[in-house]
Amino acid sequence: MKSDSDQIQVKGEKMQRFVCKFGGSSLADAGQFRKVADIIKARPVRKYIVVSAPGKRNDDDIKVTDMLYSCYYSADAKQDYSIILGQIRDRFAEIIDGLSISFDLDAEIEEIKKNLSEHPMKDYMASRGEYLNAKIMAKFLGFEFVDAADAVRFDQNGQFLPEQTNRDLNAILSGKEYVVIPGFYGARPDGQIQTFSRGGSDITGSIVARAIFADMYENWTDVSGMLSADPRIIKDPHPILALSYRELRELSYMGASVLHEDAVFPIRKANIPLNIRNTNHPDDPGTLISAELPRVPRKHKVTGIAGKKGFSAILIEKSSMNNEVGFGMKLLKIFADHGVSFEHTPTGIDTMSVVVQNNLFNPYRDVITEEINNELHPDSYYIEDNLALIAVVGQGMAYSRGTAARIMNALAGARINIKMIDQGSTEINIILGVDEVDYEEAIRAIYNAVM
Amino acid sequence: MKSDSDQIQVKGEKMQRFVCKFGGSSLADAGQFRKVADIIKARPVRKYIVVSAPGKRNDDDIKVTDMLYSCYYSADAKQDYSIILGQIRDRFAEIIDGLSISFDLDAEIEEIKKNLSEHPMKDYMASRGEYLNAKIMAKFLGFEFVDAADAVRFDQNGQFLPEQTNRDLNAILSGKEYVVIPGFYGARPDGQIQTFSRGGSDITGSIVARAIFADMYENWTDVSGMLSADPRIIKDPHPILALSYRELRELSYMGASVLHEDAVFPIRKANIPLNIRNTNHPDDPGTLISAELPRVPRKHKVTGIAGKKGFSAILIEKSSMNNEVGFGMKLLKIFADHGVSFEHTPTGIDTMSVVVQNNLFNPYRDVITEEINNELHPDSYYIEDNLALIAVVGQGMAYSRGTAARIMNALAGARINIKMIDQGSTEINIILGVDEVDYEEAIRAIYNAVM
Numbered sequence: 001m002k003s004d005s006d007q008i009q010v011k012g013e014k015m016q017r018f019v020c021k022f023g024g025s026s027l028a029d030a031g032q033f034r035k036v037a038d039i040i041k042a043r044p045v046r047k048y049i050v051v052s053a054p055g056k057r058n059d060d061d062i063k064v065t066d067m068l069y070s071c072y073y074s075a076d077a078k079q080d081y082s083i084i085l086g087q088i089r090d091r092f093a094e095i096i097d098g099l100s101i102s103f104d105l106d107a108e109i110e111e112i113k114k115n116l117s118e119h120p121m122k123d124y125m126a127s128r129g130e131y132l133n134a135k136i137m138a139k140f141l142g143f144e145f146v147d148a149a150d151a152v153r154f155d156q157n158g159q160f161l162p163e164q165t166n167r168d169l170n171a172i173l174s175g176k177e178y179v180v181i182p183g184f185y186g187a188r189p190d191g192q193i194q195t196f197s198r199g200g201s202d203i204t205g206s207i208v209a210r211a212i213f214a215d216m217y218e219n220w221t222d223v224s225g226m227l228s229a230d231p232r233i234i235k236d237p238h239p240i241l242a243l244s245y246r247e248l249r250e251l252s253y254m255g256a257s258v259l260h261e262d263a264v265f266p267i268r269k270a271n272i273p274l275n276i277r278n279t280n281h282p283d284d285p286g287t288l289i290s291a292e293l294p295r296v297p298r299k300h301k302v303t304g305i306a307g308k309k310g311f312s313a314i315l316i317e318k319s320s321m322n323n324e325v326g327f328g329m330k331l332l333k334i335f336a337d338h339g340v341s342f343e344h345t346p347t348g349i350d351t352m353s354v355v356v357q358n359n360l361f362n363p364y365r366d367v368i369t370e371e372i373n374n375e376l377h378p379d380s381y382y383i384e385d386n387l388a389l390i391a392v393v394g395q396g397m398a399y400s401r402g403t404a405a406r407i408m409n410a411l412a413g414a415r416i417n418i419k420m421i422d423q424g425s426t427e428i429n430i431i432l433g434v435d436e437v438d439y440e441e442a443i444r445a446i447y448n449a450v451m
Numbered sequence: 452m453k454s455d456s457d458q459i460q461v462k463g464e465k466m467q468r469f470v471c472k473f474g475g476s477s478l479a480d481a482g483q484f485r486k487v488a489d490i491i492k493a494r495p496v497r498k499y500i501v502v503s504a505p506g507k508r509n510d511d512d513i514k515v516t517d518m519l520y521s522c523y524y525s526a527d528a529k530q531d532y533s534i535i536l537g538q539i540r541d542r543f544a545e546i547i548d549g550l551s552i553s554f555d556l557d558a559e560i561e562e563i564k565k566n567l568s569e570h571p572m573k574d575y576m577a578s579r580g581e582y583l584n585a586k587i588m589a590k591f592l593g594f595e596f597v598d599a600a601d602a603v604r605f606d607q608n609g610q611f612l613p614e615q616t617n618r619d620l621n622a623i624l625s626g627k628e629y630v631v632i633p634g635f636y637g638a639r640p641d642g643q644i645q646t647f648s649r650g651g652s653d654i655t656g657s658i659v660a661r662a663i664f665a666d667m668y669e670n671w672t673d674v675s676g677m678l679s680a681d682p683r684i685i686k687d688p689h690p691i692l693a694l695s696y697r698e699l700r701e702l703s704y705m706g707a708s709v710l711h712e713d714a715v716f717p718i719r720k721a722n723i724p725l726n727i728r729n730t731n732h733p734d735d736p737g738t739l740i741s742a743e744l745p746r747v748p749r750k751h752k753v754t755g756i757a758g759k760k761g762f763s764a765i766l767i768e769k770s771s772m773n774n775e776v777g778f779g780m781k782l783l784k785i786f787a788d789h790g791v792s793f794e795h796t797p798t799g800i801d802t803m804s805v806v807v808q809n810n811l812f813n814p815y816r817d818v819i820t821e822e823i824n825n826e827l828h829p830d831s832y833y834i835e836d837n838l839a840l841i842a843v844v845g846q847g848m849a850y851s852r853g854t855a856a857r858i859m860n861a862l863a864g865a866r867i868n869i870k871m872i873d874q875g876s877t878e879i880n881i882i883l884g885v886d887e888v889d890y891e892e893a894i895r896a897i898y899n900a901v902m
Contacts, residue, residue, distance in 0.1 A: 326787035336777035346875030405859035424797030
């Protein structure tokens with residue numbers, strides 16, 4: 001553990017506090033644990049560590065959490081779970097041995113076995129990977145272990161309680177520094193363990209960051225940050241060094257793979273920057289996400305390109321609809337009445353389209369069609385399926401004049417028909433609709449034109 | 452008047468019936484009357500003639516209808532109207548003399564004077580220009596005069612009755628060919644003259660065309676058809692030879708000067724083509740407007756460019772609004788509740804803009820702002836005034852890939868910031884938003900790029 005004098009040596013950083021969350025692949029074995037420890041020790045501001053369960057060591061490996069679920073299902077079905085629990089024990093024993101620390105693993109396994117026999121609980125069992133990893137990491141680092149069950153609060157129905165959690169986390173952690181907290185879970189009022197349904201340990205890291213007023217939330221993964229396009233479509237897309245929370249939201253909404261929205265929400269609200277880093281390449285700067293536009297000038301006006309298939313456009317044509325006050329509202333109400341949220345509503349002079357996710361729309365296709373015909377009496381009504389949407393996102397685009405032109409040129413050059421264009425006033429994105437068959441080609445054309 | 456044998460000489464045309472409407476400048480003096488007669492006699496299909504009142508003979512001239520209004524106001528104020536009525540009489544006398552026809556103008560003027568003294572009626576008086584012109588033209592052509600007061604029906608509140616008119620016009624005209632009908636007016640059930648509030652004689656021509664199942668509605672003016680852009684902005688824009696009713700609607704909605712919507716509606720509904728022609732250049736083909744895309748290939752993918760200033764964009768930003776079913780509907784409902792119709796609703800991921808006409812929005816600016824804040828709790832709310840919209844219209848664009856690119860390029864080249872782009876699925880237009888100060892320059896840049 002760092003002493004006060006150690007901290008003083010790093011000027012200006014002494015008072016700062018970073019929350020560092022390490023994902024499963026960063027903690028898959030003892031070698032990864034050592035990398036993580038080196039990262040943490042490299043900067044004394046890395047005071048609050050949140051850990052996942054051990055992930056896969058290679059493509060054929062099994063995540064510890066998946067083994068824990070298997071173990072639970074066997075126990076719940078009154079079948080023999082000793083072999084699988086033995087395998088779980090072996091994974092942790094290997095880590096402990098590799099780190100050369102003293103850790104009473106058998107006592108922990110006995111405790112798990114006891115709970116499993118008396119009253120098997122799925123969430124409790126699923127959470128043991130994080131729990132043990134946090135205890136082992138705390139021991140290895142010489143940090144204090146704080147159990148998430150003591151501060152991360154759910155109600156008796158399993159609903160997360162963000163404000164109570166924030167208060168309790170702050171109370172527990174405010175006097176402490178250099179702690180390790182398991183991710184992924186918390187507890188109900190009766191003490192029963194409850195896991196997050198989405199976002200997992202990323203959420204724990206985020207709510208800890210909010211509770212302790214962190215200066216930074218470092219999210220350590222196995223990639224060097226976000227990529228500016230889908231690597232399955234673009235070969236070696238360049239990484240995004242910095243982007244705003246708004247850009248992040250737009251890219252991730254449109255399919256860019258990044259932290260779950262629930263994990264971003266607490267830190268975005270609290271205005272805490274997020275740094276996505278690579279445990280295996282700790283010198284890579286990763287991606288820095290913050291509220292403001294990055295101060296460094298960016299090479300590209302476009303920050304990233306993302307997209308999704310599976311949309312439908314419902315096109316309504318009616319003479320003089322512009323003069324019919326409330327027409328658009330009535331049209332959108334029909335969709336809202338069936339719980340179908342819309343993505344875009346391109347409007348011509350006498351036309352209005354509603355672009356929706358196909359899977360949301362399909363169950364209500366007939367009834368929505370019927371209601372539109374009965375209530376709005378359109379001159380014509382047409383549904384276009386197999387639409388893909390592409391978002392070209394970049395806060396710099398709002399002040400740039402040539403980006404839209406370059407995008408259109410690129411698509412024209414690739415002979416791709418643009419089905420829809422949506423760019424709003426003071427927008428930081430352009431949304432394009434293309435036929436699904438043109439999707440990958442359109443992404444490639446745009447990427448090559450603007451990146 | 453043409454005999455049956457004359458008609459047979461024009462093959463295939465015998466059974467056809469054209470309605471020809473001539474505007475004020477086409478009937479400003481005897482010379483113009485002769486040009487009109489030549490046009491009518493040139494094709495025997497020109498059987499139903501609708502006339503305006505005599506227009507200006509030169510820039511300093513006064514339209515007869517304006518003189519008639521003056522005369523009425525004088526009479527209504529019990530002032531001496533004899534001088535102005537004398538001037539009106541002189542205008543018609545000059546035409547009659549120039550045409551060398553026998554016409555009892557004094558009897559007509561006496562009748563007007565009598566009505567004016569006994570019970571001055573504004574609409575009656577305003578309509579006398581068309582009435583006399585139609586009678587003179589009928590005499591000159593040897594056609595039958597049919598008074599619009601006998602067939603064009605209004606209710607006792609002055610509301611036009613399109614279906615009753617259609618029935619009565621059809622009944623009166625179905626047995627007749629080669630008739631002249633005054634435009635601009637009809638009558639209430641009690642016989643009182645009622646003029647159209649908008650569209651004037653163009654409407655009369657259109658409803659006559661509908662009633663007699665015309666093959667063509669020729670609208671003769673002093674321009675050789677529609678222009679592809681505003682000549683105040685573009686020097687000598689090329690004329691539009693042919694366009695569809697849908698393109699016409701889009702261009703005229705966005706400010707292109709052409710027949711009033713009320714005059715287009717009856718013939719569009721009845722699928723009757725409209726030909727805008729120039730009385731002073733009868734060999735010019737003018738602009739042909741029809742339901743289908745013209746069969747001749749068109750040189751330009753873009754048919755026309757039109758635009759308007761005076762819009763505002765209300766930009767709402769709210770995290771995760773896409774997940775809030777009904778958000779867009781609630782937003783539009785606030786505008787609809789105040790009778791403010793919207794033009795466009797560009798939507799980003801967490802943003803939605805509502806583009807409205809500034810003059811409709813301004814009276815409700817505060818209350819709409821308040822309701823949006825209270826009901827939708829946006830993260831941010833911003834109004835951008837001084838927005839101009841430009842519509843680039845062309846049915847060919849839907850099948851063309853390069854047009855959007857050329858437009859964007861042109862605007863980028865002119866260093867014009869695009870505030871909004873709206874192009875819907877299977878649309879025939881692209882709507883662009885630019886700052887009002889950039890409006891004329893943007894039109895020029897687009898015109899030069901796509902025309």
